[in-house]
Amino acid sequence: MGSDVLFQVMRYDPRRDVEPYWAEYPVAVDDGDTVLMGLMRIREDIDGSLAFRASCRSGICGSDGMVINGRSRLACKTQVAAVVSDRGRVVLEPLRNLRYVKDLVVDQTPFWQKFRRVEPYLMPEEPRSAAERPMVLPQAEFDRLSKASDCIFCEICYSECPINGVDRGFLGPQALIKAFRFEFDPRDDGAAARYAPLSNVEGAWRCRTTFNCTDSCPKGIPITEGIQRLKRKLVGELLSGMQPAYRTPMPVESPEETSS
Amino acid sequence: MTNTGKIPKVDQTTRYDVLVVGAGLAGLRAALAVDPQLSCVVLSKVYPVRSHSVAAQGGINAALDAEDQWQHHAFDTIKGSDYLADQDAAEFMCEDAQRAVYEMEHWGTLFSRRPDGRIAQRSFGGQGYPRACYAADKTGRALYQTLFERAVARRIAVFEEFFVLSLVVAERRVAGVLAIEIASGRLIAIPARAVIFATGGAGMMYARTTNPYIATGDGLAIAYRAGVPLKDMEFVQFHPTTLPGMNVLITEGARGEGAYLLNAEHDRFMGRYAPKLMEVAPRDIVSRAIETEILEGRGFADAYVHLDLRHLGDDLIRHRLSEIYDFAITYRGINPVRDPVPVQPGQHYIMGGIATGIEGQTELAGLYAAGECAAVSVHGANRLGANSLLDTLVFGRQAGLAASRFCREAGQGPPIPEQHWQGWADRLADLRSHAGRDHYAPIRRQLRATMTDSVGTFRDAKHLAAARATLRALRDAYAHAGVTDSGTVFNYDLLAFVETGFLLDVAATVVEGALLREESRGAHWRRDYPARDDEKFLKHFLFTWSAEGPVVGEAPVVVTHYQPKPRTY
Ligand SMILES: Cc1cc2nc3c(=O)[nH]c(=O)nc-3n(C[C@H](O)[C@H](O)[C@H](O)COP(=O)(O)OP(=O)(O)OC[C@H]3O[C@@H](n4cnc5c(N)ncnc54)[C@H](O)[C@@H]3O)c2cc1C
Numbered sequence: 001m002g003s004d005v006l007f008q009v010m011r012y013d014p015r016r017d018v019e020p021y022w023a024e025y026p027v028a029v030d031d032g033d034t035v036l037m038g039l040m041r042i043r044e045d046i047d048g049s050l051a052f053r054a055s056c057r058s059g060i061c062g063s064d065g066m067v068i069n070g071r072s073r074l075a076c077k078t079q080v081a082a083v084v085s086d087r088g089r090v091v092l093e094p095l096r097n098l099r100y101v102k103d104l105v106v107d108q109t110p111f112w113q114k115f116r117r118v119e120p121y122l123m124p125e126e127p128r129s130a131a132e133r134p135m136v137l138p139q140a141e142f143d144r145l146s147k148a149s150d151c152i153f154c155e156i157c158y159s160e161c162p163i164n165g166v167d168r169g170f171l172g173p174q175a176l177i178k179a180f181r182f183e184f185d186p187r188d189d190g191a192a193a194r195y196a197p198l199s200n201v202e203g204a205w206r207c208r209t210t211f212n213c214t215d216s217c218p219k220g221i222p223i224t225e226g227i228q229r230l231k232r233k234l235v236g237e238l239l240s241g242m243q244p245a246y247r248t249p250m251p252v253e254s255p256e257e258t259s260s
Numbered sequence: 261m262t263n264t265g266k267i268p269k270v271d272q273t274t275r276y277d278v279l280v281v282g283a284g285l286a287g288l289r290a291a292l293a294v295d296p297q298l299s300c301v302v303l304s305k306v307y308p309v310r311s312h313s314v315a316a317q318g319g320i321n322a323a324l325d326a327e328d329q330w331q332h333h334a335f336d337t338i339k340g341s342d343y344l345a346d347q348d349a350a351e352f353m354c355e356d357a358q359r360a361v362y363e364m365e366h367w368g369t370l371f372s373r374r375p376d377g378r379i380a381q382r383s384f385g386g387q388g389y390p391r392a393c394y395a396a397d398k399t400g401r402a403l404y405q406t407l408f409e410r411a412v413a414r415r416i417a418v419f420e421e422f423f424v425l426s427l428v429v430a431e432r433r434v435a436g437v438l439a440i441e442i443a444s445g446r447l448i449a450i451p452a453r454a455v456i457f458a459t460g461g462a463g464m465m466y467a468r469t470t471n472p473y474i475a476t477g478d479g480l481a482i483a484y485r486a487g488v489p490l491k492d493m494e495f496v497q498f499h500p501t502t503l504p505g506m507n508v509l510i511t512e513g514a515r516g517e518g519a520y521l522l523n524a525e526h527d528r529f530m531g532r533y534a535p536k537l538m539e540v541a542p543r544d545i546v547s548r549a550i551e552t553e554i555l556e557g558r559g560f561a562d563a564y565v566h567l568d569l570r571h572l573g574d575d576l577i578r579h580r581l582s583e584i585y586d587f588a589i590t591y592r593g594i595n596p597v598r599d600p601v602p603v604q605p606g607q608h609y610i611m612g613g614i615a616t617g618i619e620g621q622t623e624l625a626g627l628y629a630a631g632e633c634a635a636v637s638v639h640g641a642n643r644l645g646a647n648s649l650l651d652t653l654v655f656g657r658q659a660g661l662a663a664s665r666f667c668r669e670a671g672q673g674p675p676i677p678e679q680h681w682q683g684w685a686d687r688l689a690d691l692r693s694h695a696g697r698d699h700y701a702p703i704r705r706q707l708r709a710t711m712t713d714s715v716g717t718f719r720d721a722k723h724l725a726a727a728r729a730t731l732r733a734l735r736d737a738y739a740h741a742g743v744t745d746s747g748t749v750f751n752y753d754l755l756a757f758v759e760t761g762f763l764l765d766v767a768a769t770v771v772e773g774a775l776l777r778e779e780s781r782g783a784h785w786r787r788d789y790p791a792r793d794d795e796k797f798l799k800h801f802l803f804t805w806s807a808e809g810p811v812v813g814e815a816p817v818v819v820t821h822y823q824p825k826p827r828t829y
Contacts, residue, residue, distance in 0.1 A: 013747050032505065032591070040473075044701035048744030048753035053306070055472040058508045058587065060401065061310040077590055101443070102750040108307070121409035122368030132324070132362060134377030143579075146370055146396065149405060153309045187368070 002030040005080055006089040007038055009050065011103050020100070023047075029080045035090060036064055036075040052104040059218055062154035066104050067093040072159040074218045095159035111155050114171045117197045118179040123190030137186065148181040148226055150219040157213035157223055169202040173213035173223045176204055180226035183233060191233075195243045199234045207231075275451045276301050277667045278660070279437060281424050281479060282458035283308035285400075285652035286631025286659075288407040290456045290620075291416050293660025298667055301450075302416060303439060305423040305474060305755070308408055312460050312472050313652065316400025317583060318513035319384060319392030320649040322357035328389045330354040335822060337647060340386040340542050341611075341640025342782035342792065343824035344492070344800070344817055349618050349636040351820060353647075353654045360653040361393055369406040371395050372580065382580075383516040384645040386542035386829065390516075392646040397511050397583045403649060422448070423755055424478065425684055427455065427486040427627065430674040434626030438681050440688075442755070445748025447688065449681050453673045454663035457483060457614060457629040458656060464759070465767045466607035466716075467708040470502050470509040479633040481762035483614045484769070488624050489802040489813065491615035491635040493766070494773030494784050497643055498717050499608035500546040503591055504564050507606035510584050512645040515539040517580060519569045521550070522600065523558040529565075534829040541829045544642045544783040547605040551717045554604070566600035573597075605717060609648060611639040611783065612770070615802055615815075620659030626666060626673065628659040637800065640817075641782020691754060697742030703734050704760045707767060710734075715771055720787040724775045731771060732809075735764050769803040772810045776801065794824050 004026040012020035025046050027038040036054055043050050052075070053063040059077040066075055069083045069091050084090055098106040137145075157173040158164055164172045179198055182188045198204050204227055213223040237243040278294045280287045283304035294300040304311065323330045333354040338345050365371060365379065372380040372394055384392040395402035411418070421442040428435040428449065436451035459479025463471025484490050500521075501510040515521070521539050523529050533549040534541035541549075550565050559565050569577055574597050577585050581596075588594045588601050613635035620628040631652040638651055714727040738761060745753035779793035780786050802813040 014749055015747055032593075034506075037506075043753070043756075044699075044705070048699060048701070048756075049747065049751075051745075051750040051752055053310075055306055055310045055474045056312065056315050057472060057506055058315070059590070060315045060583075061306075061312070061472065063306065063310045102747075105750050112307075116412055119413075121413040122406075123413075125410075125413065126366045132378060133365060135373055136377035137373070142370075142373065149370055149402065150398065152314070152401070153307070182368075185368070185370075 002028065005029050005038070005084055007042060008089050008091045009042075009103070010093045011050070012100060013102055031081065033080050034076050035068055035078045035080055035083070035092070038080055038090065039075060039092075051102045060152060062152035065095050065154040065156045065159065067095060067159070072096065072156040072216055074154060074156070077218050095155055097159050097161070097164040098155065108155060110168070111158055111172070111174065114175040115153075115178060117171065118175045119190060119193050119197070120175075120178045120182065122182060122185065122188050123193060133187070135187065145181060145184060147221055148177050150221055151177060152219060154218060156216050156218060160212040160216040162210055162212060163206055163208055167202070167206065170206045171197065171203055173207070173227065176207065176230060177221060177223045177226045180230050183230060191237065195234070195237065198230065199238070199243065204231050204234060277452065278454050278456065278663045279303065279450060279452035280456045280458060281437065282311070282460060282631065282633070283418060284311035284313040284458060284460055284631060285404055285407060285649065286656035287456070287458035288411050288416070289653050289656030290458055290630055290660035290663070292407070292410060292414065293657040293664070295664035298664055300416065302418045303422045303424055303437070304418065304420060305442070305478070307420050308411075308418055309404070310474070311404070312475060313649075314401045314404045315472065315509070316649055317397040317509060317511035318516065319382060319394035319399050319646040320361060320403065321384065321387065321391050321644070321646040322361040322393055322650065323354065323389070323391055324358055324361065324379065324381065324393070325389070325391075328391055330357060332388055333357065333391060336387050337638065337644055338640070338822050339827060340642055340644040342642055342827055343794070343798065343822070344495075344637070344640030344781060346637050346818040347820040347822060348818050350638045352618055353638050353650060356654045357650055360650060364403055364406055364653070367406045367410050369395065369402050371402070382513060383540055385512050385515070385540050385546070386537070386644045392513070392516065394513065396579065397513050397581050400649060424482065425758065426680070427482050428676045428680050429486050429624065430677055432625065433670070433673060434624060435674045435676050438684055440755070442750055445751055447681060447685055449676045451673065451676050453667045453670065454626045454628065456620065456659045456663055457627070457633055458631045458659070459633045461610050461632040462763065462766045463607050465707060465711050465763045465770070467712040468502070468507045469607040470499055470507055471607065476759035477762050477766035478759065479629065480613060481765040483622070483627065483629065484765060484803070484805045486624065487805060488622050488627060489615045489804045490769055491612055491800050491802050491815070492637050492640070493610070493612035493769040493803055494777050494801065495611035495641045495782060496607060496715070496770060497543055497609040497611060497783050498547040498605040500543055500550055500605050501567055501603040502606035503587065504602055504604050506591060508587050508591055509608070510567060510587070510601060510603055511581070512540075512543070514567060514569060514581055514584060517576060518572055519567050521546070522566045522568050523553045524560050525558055527558070529553050529558070537829040542642055542644060544785070545829065547717050548785060550603070550605055560602065564602040564604040567603045568600040569596045570598065570600070607712070609643055611635065611637070611641065611643055612773075618658065619662035620655055621662055626670065628663050630655040630659040641784060688754065691743055691757065692746045692748075694742055695744055695746035698737070698740065699744060700738065700741045700757045700760045703738050703741060704756070704763065707731070707734055707760075707763060711767055711770070715774055718785055718787055719774055721775065724771055728771045728775065731764065731768050735768075738764060765805070769810045772803065772812060773801045776812060798824060
């Protein structure tokens with residue numbers, strides 16, 4: 001093993017602790033080791049009670065988003081060497097804008113509720129047919145859709161978005177880029193159904209183009225650009241009289257509400 | 261740091277008609293096939309989108325072109341399986357492939373396209389025709405998102421982050437499952453008339469694997485402990501090209517697009533092992549070739565060979581192989597446009613699983629299985645690339661349809677007997693209140709090292725027997741091991757403890773089968789028996805649980821049209 005690096009981790013167990021505290025663990029790391037590998041070593045060799053989510057280890061399943069040295073990132077895509085230099089240690093906290101539950105685990109319920117609210121699926125559901133349906137799109141258009149569908153639901157954009165921080169009702173970047181992915185799919189006919197959640201005051205308009213989502217997305221999705229295209233489309237629908245203006249906010253959900 | 265969190269109560273919740281365990285492709289496809297008149301719920305130990313199906317890269321096979329035929333796909337599958345696939349099952353899957361792919365397209369999957377707008381296809385190992393439909397090198401994610409979105413549209417109920425511990429059997433049929441709600445630690449008994457297992461693979465029993473942390477063979481071990489036989493367990497697939505270190509996968513699609521394998525002498529060595537198909541020979545053959553090159557001193561650092569993509573050009577790599585471009589840079593600091601990528605074989609897939617028929621049915625009334633945790637068996641001794649995603653969609657649907665029929669015919673199921681959950685409740689309470697016993701982690705680590713060292717690409721009696729002895733010792737150690745975390749909320753320590761027990765049971769069947777199968781077939785290669793022996797071993801092994809270890813039975817291989825032939829590429 002290589003040198004020891006100090007991992008400073010926010011710990012909290014609701015059944016035991018009144019408030020969170022910092023715990024420190026010296027972890028042996030080699031060149032190229034990721035933060036997740038360090039966390040696994042803590043769980044297996046030092047303290048098995050450390051709670052964090054993880055699965056694929058390669059930035060595809062979106063489980064292990066957390067705040068690493070001040071920024072939301074995937075632990076499995078962040079090398080220890082790349083972050084340790086700024087503070088001489090690795091500082092780990094749960095994602096922001098979501099309630100922390102235990103150690104690095106957050107309650108993702110509001111995130112999923114907002115995702116569901118944009119009716120995130122191709123509409124209508126076609127009657128079953130055995131025939132192939134060709135889809136001809138200019139390469140650039142196809143790439144844009146394909147890129148938008150790279151989302152791994154890691155919640156990093158949600159954690160980095162300043163609007164999500166101050167406005168609990170805002171749909172957030174992830175739900176909006178999902179909506180974009182369908183709204184710009186030539187096979188989709190769901191614009192009318194998605195119009196209300198999207199053009200509501202808590203929808204696309206609430207985005208203030210800080211580009212935090214785009215900067216932090218571990219999949220490199222140009223989220224802000226997608227949201228701006230969505231706005232342009234909504235304006236078009238509004239001006240052409242296809243859709244009414246929406247002014248009433250959607251009801252704010254209480255955090256207790258659970259998804260199913 | 262201890263805490264004697266309250267021992268949670270067991271709840272008996274609502275009854276369901278069909279309960280699906282697993283929210284990967286197989287589980288969601290099953291749920292979508294369940295008759296909407298019936299009540300259905302899906303349980304998953306992680307949020308559905310964290311299921312491993314999202315990691316699949318290269319493609320999904322279907323004979324779509326007029327020049328291609330599903331019969332050819334079936335033949336390639338059967339030959340690829342080294343003639344151990346049940347041919348009726350393989351034929352069924354390949355004939356259904358076109359429907360499965362078009363259905364996904366209609367539901368919204370963004371497949372890569374040809375210039376005329378039709379779904380693009382690429383070459384994959386062991387296929388006589390380029391028939392792997394793909395979405396760049398993120399086919400699993402593209403398919404998975406579509407199914408997940410469809411499940412959202414249909415309002416399929418999912419219990420997220422529920423960990424299934426055991427299957428409840430009463431009156432010789434399924435009665436439901438016992439699960440832990442991870443967020444609270446609550447133990448819950450959920451009665452159901454039919455249960456479908458779609459719990460994925462068991463790669464975590466190996467040190468070098470492309471699989472995620474959650475691939476711990478839960479469904480296999482749970483079914484096995486409930487008396488349901490496992491099949492073909494000795495057949496474990498080692499993928500030829502994984503990045504040394506974390507063993508992140510580099511898709512076979514890279515070779516399908518034309519990448520070369522080179523040894524330290526800059527030799528395209530596949531010419532010596534599979535002169536016709538070269539790099540796109542089936543995985544068992546390519547993995548052994550790479551291991552041989554390394555063992556004979558022609559590898560780099562005695563650990564890997566090179567995968568050279570440079571001649572494919574910047575544009576192709578960035579468009580059609582964008583994920584692995586990113587992996588090589590993130591995990592190895594290597595830009596595949598400019599430099600060759602180091603690769604070595606790693607555990608990737610288990611051909612074996614819960615023994616099922618074409619409808620996903622098992623020996624136990626009311627229990628169905630589909631996806632990687634099942635062995636129908638369509639993959640036999642070696643799965644062809646891009647056939648697993650197909651398997652999940654085809655047989656997931658089959659299981660959903662069959663479970664629905666079962667519900668209509670079989671009447672209400674028995675209630676869950678109290679003694680069933682009491683055993684687990686006591687066990688978990690004991691673990692939590694005695695936190696601080698020897699931790700399970702060293703046991704798990706030793707298991708994984710043993711499997712990689714002794715039950716890998718090349719096997720022999722001596723190493724297998726030693727592995728069996730090690731596994732028995734680990735099982736004894738496990739009986740006295742424990743956890744650190746005594747809490748109830750998100751106790752991942754406790755779950756990993758339970759998973760380690762699952763892995764030990766599953767690994768024991770792999771070793772047993774590997775010892776008994778004194779021949780070389782597909783992914784199972786015995787140095788001491790280097791030839792296929794159809795006379796003695798053209799058959800499946802079935803593994804049934806007993807306190808002393810697996811009891812091995814046999815089942816014939818179904819042969820329809822294709823008599824076993826020597827397998828050359
Ligand atoms: C890196 C990689 C790339 C691949 N690429 C390809 C490819 O290109 N083409 C191809 O055909 N195949 C590919 N495969 C194989 C294929 O992806 C898998 O075999 C397939 O996705 C398995 O799907 P599944 O639905 O059976 O299980 P999974 O997707 O693994 O899902 C398992 C589900 O079971 C749940 N579960 C497990 N245990 C429990 C429990 N105790 N309680 C509750 N829930 C539980 C999990 O939460 C999860 O939802 C690849 C595999 C890997 C590892």
